[in-house]
Amino acid sequence: xxxxxxxxxxxxxxxxxxxxxxxxxxxxxxxxxxxxxxxxxxxxxxxxxxxxxxxxxxxxxxxxxxxxxxxxxxxxxxxxxxxxxxxxxxxxxxxxxxxxxxxxxxxxxxxxxxxxxxxxxxxxxxxxxxxxxxxxxxxxxxxxxxxxxxxx
Numbered sequence: 503x504x505x506x507x508x509x510x511x512x513x514x515x516x517x518x519x520x521x522x523x524x525x526x527x528x529x530x531x532x533x534x535x536x537x538x539x540x541x542x543x544x545x546x547x548x549x550x551x552x553x554x555x556x557x558x559x560x561x562x563x564x565x566x567x568x569x570x571x572x573x574x575x576x577x578x579x580x581x582x583x584x585x586x587x588x589x590x591x592x593x594x595x596x597x598x599x600x601x602x603x604x605x606x607x608x609x610x611x612x613x614x615x616x617x618x619x620x621x622x623x624x625x626x627x628x629x630x631x632x633x634x635x636x637x638x639x640x641x642x643x644x645x646x647x648x649x650x651x652x653x654x
Contacts, residue, residue: 512568519561582647589644597637604630 530543607626611619 600633
């Protein structure tokens with residue numbers, strides 16, 4: 503189930519529980535001087551007080567557990583995303599080194615057009631093409647995860 507939908511349902515459930523809890527409380531009109539105001543009356547028996555305490559404690563435990571589960575899911579998603587970024591960054595750094603080597607060989611063959619420098623440039627280009635295929639395979643092995651974490 504989608505994480506956003508699950509969070510929505512959890513929030514709607516908490517609101518519904520709060521609404522029903524509010525409706526279940528009896529309201530009483532209090533007078534303070536010449537002003538009167540309505541407020542919920544507190545449970546008068548120990549049994550009712552214990553029941554309310556259990557309901558509130560249960561809601562707090564469920565809410566905390568759900569937040570903990572969401573935090574663990576988000577942390578795992580962030581770890582996977584970080585791992586793929588580090589791996590792909592290493593590939594990019596190595597790719598830049600190969601590209602620099604190839605460009606140096608090509609620049610050298612242009613500045614001093616001797617047969618051996620042309621051969622080095624040709625070999626550097628072939629080596630870079632071989633590396634490019636390897637780099638593409640390594641990138642495919644380390645895909646960047648979908649940025650929508652937790653939507654599994």
